[in-house]
Amino acid sequence: MNPVNAKSPRQTWMAVLARASRDDLAAIHAAIAVPAHEVLKAPEVGSVMVEGRAGGTGQRFNLGEAAVTRCVVRIDGGVMGHAYALGRDRAKAEIAAVFDAMLQVEPAGGPLHIAIAKLHSAQAAVRERTSRKAAATKVEFFTLVRGE
Amino acid sequence: MYVAVKGGEAAILATHDLLAERRRGDPAIPELSVAQIREQMGLAVARVMNEGSLFDPDLASLALKQAQGDAIEAAFLLRAFRTTLPRFGASVPLDTAAMHIERRISATYKDLPGGQILGPTYDYTHRLFDFALMANGSRPKPAAEAATRLDTHMPRVPDILGTEGLMEPEVPPPGDPKPADLTREPVAFPVDRDLRLQSMARGDEGFLLGLGYSVQRGFGGNHPFAGEIRMGAVAVEFVPEELGFAVDLGDITLTECQMINQFGGSKDIDPQFTRGYGLAFGHAERKAMSMALVDRALKARELGEAATYPAQQEEFVLYHSDNVEAAGFVEHLKLPHYVDFQGELELIRKIKAERVATAAAAAGTHKEAVE
Incomplete structure (x- = not known):
C-alpha cells in the first residue's frame, strides 16, 4: 500500500511543486520561456484539517489543521493550472499553478519537464540522505552466550 | 446594579510598549530571528503546533518569539490565527x-x-551540561551516514x-464515517x-x-x-x-x-x-x-x-x-471583579454586624439574669 507508486504524472509533478521552495521555482521560472497567464483564483491561504486513524488503521479522527495555500491560473491557450501546498507562500503558489498548466501542454522531454525531474531527484536525494543518517543509528544487537 | 467603568487606555498603551521592550531584552544582545527559533528550538515549536492545533512551523516560531517563549501564550496566538483561516476541507487520513x-x-x-x-534522541545523553554550546560558533561534526537507506x-x-x-x-467503524x-x-x-x-x-x-x-x-x-x-x-x-x-x-x-x-x-x-x-x-x-x-x-x-x-x-x-481554555478561566480572575467583590464585602459586613448585635443582645440578657 504505497500511494507514491500509484501516482499519475500530474500528481507526481504537483507533489514535487508542493515540496519545492519559492527560490527553487523562481530559478526555473527565470530560466525558461513562460507564457502569460490569468489568475482565476488568487493565491489564498487557508487550512486543511489533517485526519489520522486510531492505531494507524482504525477510526478516523481530527489530528489538527495545517496551513495550506492554493491558487488557480489559466495560461494563454486556455489550460488551467492548480497549486495546493502546505505553508503560506502565495508567490510560490502562483508560480506552481502556472507550471502545472504548462506541464499539461508541454511535450515530455520539454525544458520544464526536465527541470521538474531534476527537482524531483534533488528532493529524493535529500530524503535518501536523511534515511541513511537514521540508518546509521540502527541498533546491531550482539548475543552473549553464557555457560554451556 | 451594573456600573460601567471607563479609563485605563493610557495605562494599557504604555504596558504594550513596556512589554515590547521587556520582550526584546538587552538591545546590546543580537535579536532572535524566527528562522533561528524554527531551526534551533524545534521541540518547543512542535509543542506549540500541537497545542495551537495548527501545523505551521514558521508561525509557531513567531508565536514563541512574540510570547517570550511562553508555550501556552504561543499556542493561544496560533489558535487565534487559526480561526481566521478558511478551511478548504479535510485531508485523506494519514498513512x-x-x-x-x-x-x-x-x-x-x-x-x-x-x-x-x-x-x-536525548534518551542516551548523560544530562550533563555541554558548555561548548555557551560559546556560539561551534559546528557539530556531520552525522554519520550508513551505506544504505x-x-x-x-x-x-x-x-x-x-x-x-x-x-x-483497529478497523474503521462501518462506513468509515467522517470524524466529529x-x-x-x-x-x-x-x-x-x-x-x-x-x-x-x-x-x-x-x-x-x-x-x-x-x-x-x-x-x-x-x-x-x-x-x-x-x-x-x-x-x-x-x-x-x-x-x-x-x-x-x-x-x-x-x-x-x-x-x-x-x-x-x-x-x-x-x-x-x-x-x-x-x-x-x-x-x-x-x-x-x-x-x-x-x-x-x-x-x-x-x-x-x-x-x-x-x-x-x-x-x-x-x-x-485544553490549556488555552484552562489558562483563560484561571487567568480571568485577574480581570476587574470590583462590583462582585463590593457585593461580597457588603454581605460579609452585614453578617458580621448582625452577629455582633446578636452577641451584644445575648450578653445584655445574661447580665440581666445575673443581676
Missing part, C-alpha cells in the same frame, strides 16, 4: 505506515523487521501481533474515541503527562509496553473538489506511539492485548506516549472496566486538558 522513518523503536520486540532506529516499508509493531489474533484489531470535530460542534458526553483523540492531540502535554503517569502508578491500572514509537515525515494528501484526485500537499513530521496493554477479557471480549494510540505533530514523543496511555485508560467504558480514576473519566480529561 503512518508510509512514514519516512527517522526514529523507530520498540520495547516489545528486539529483532523487529526493519530494526530499532534510535534517530535523534532504511527499508522503505516498516510494519507497525501491533500489526505483527494482530496476525496471531492476540491484538485488539470539536472546533465545529459542541461536545456532548459520552463521546466517541475520535473526539477523545482530537481533544488529546491539542491538549496540554503536562496535563496528559501527569494523567498518563497516574495510570502507570496505579490510578488506572495499566502499565503497558511501548509497542512502537516512530517519528518521521508523512505526506498529507487532499482531494480538491475541482480536481477530483488526491493532491500531495507536502510532508509533515509526526510522532506516533502504539502502547500495548494487558487485558484479561470480559464477558463479550476474549483475553487479548489492547491498544492505546498517540499521534502528534513534529517530534513530540512525551506527548504521543502520554496521549496513548490516556487513550487506553479512556477505553474503560468500551471494555467494561470500572472508571474509578481521573484518567478513565472522559469528562474530566476532556474538560481539563
Whole structure:
C-alpha cells in the first residue's frame, strides 16, 4: 500500500511543486520561456484539517489543521493550472499553478519537464540522505552466550 | 446594579510598549530571528503546533518569539490565527505506515523487521551540561551516514501481533464515517474515541503527562509496553473538489506511539492485548506516549472496566486538558471583579454586624439574669 507508486504524472509533478521552495521555482521560472497567464483564483491561504486513524488503521479522527495555500491560473491557450501546498507562500503558489498548466501542454522531454525531474531527484536525494543518517543509528544487537 | 467603568487606555498603551521592550531584552544582545527559533528550538515549536492545533512551523516560531517563549501564550496566538483561516476541507487520513522513518523503536520486540532506529534522541545523553554550546560558533561534526537507506516499508509493531489474533484489531467503524470535530460542534458526553483523540492531540502535554503517569502508578491500572514509537515525515494528501484526485500537499513530521496493554477479557471480549494510540505533530514523543496511555485508560467504558480514576473519566480529561481554555478561566480572575467583590464585602459586613448585635443582645440578657 504505497500511494507514491500509484501516482499519475500530474500528481507526481504537483507533489514535487508542493515540496519545492519559492527560490527553487523562481530559478526555473527565470530560466525558461513562460507564457502569460490569468489568475482565476488568487493565491489564498487557508487550512486543511489533517485526519489520522486510531492505531494507524482504525477510526478516523481530527489530528489538527495545517496551513495550506492554493491558487488557480489559466495560461494563454486556455489550460488551467492548480497549486495546493502546505505553508503560506502565495508567490510560490502562483508560480506552481502556472507550471502545472504548462506541464499539461508541454511535450515530455520539454525544458520544464526536465527541470521538474531534476527537482524531483534533488528532493529524493535529500530524503535518501536523511534515511541513511537514521540508518546509521540502527541498533546491531550482539548475543552473549553464557555457560554451556 | 451594573456600573460601567471607563479609563485605563493610557495605562494599557504604555504596558504594550513596556512589554515590547521587556520582550526584546538587552538591545546590546543580537535579536532572535524566527528562522533561528524554527531551526534551533524545534521541540518547543512542535509543542506549540500541537497545542495551537495548527501545523505551521514558521508561525509557531513567531508565536514563541512574540510570547517570550511562553508555550501556552504561543499556542493561544496560533489558535487565534487559526480561526481566521478558511478551511478548504479535510485531508485523506494519514498513512503512518508510509512514514519516512527517522526514529523507530520498540520495547516489545528486539529483532523487529526493519530494526530499532534510535534517530535523534536525548534518551542516551548523560544530562550533563555541554558548555561548548555557551560559546556560539561551534559546528557539530556531520552525522554519520550508513551505506544504505532504511527499508522503505516498516510494519507497525501491533500489526505483527494482530496476525496471531492476540491484538485488539483497529478497523474503521462501518462506513468509515467522517470524524466529529470539536472546533465545529459542541461536545456532548459520552463521546466517541475520535473526539477523545482530537481533544488529546491539542491538549496540554503536562496535563496528559501527569494523567498518563497516574495510570502507570496505579490510578488506572495499566502499565503497558511501548509497542512502537516512530517519528518521521508523512505526506498529507487532499482531494480538491475541482480536481477530483488526491493532491500531495507536502510532508509533515509526526510522532506516533502504539502502547500495548494487558487485558484479561470480559464477558463479550476474549483475553487479548489492547491498544492505546498517540499521534502528534513534529517530534513530540512525551506527548504521543502520554496521549496513548490516556487513550487506553479512556477505553474503560468500551471494555467494561470500572472508571474509578481521573484518567478513565472522559469528562474530566476532556474538560481539563485544553490549556488555552484552562489558562483563560484561571487567568480571568485577574480581570476587574470590583462590583462582585463590593457585593461580597457588603454581605460579609452585614453578617458580621448582625452577629455582633446578636452577641451584644445575648450578653445584655445574661447580665440581666445575673443581676
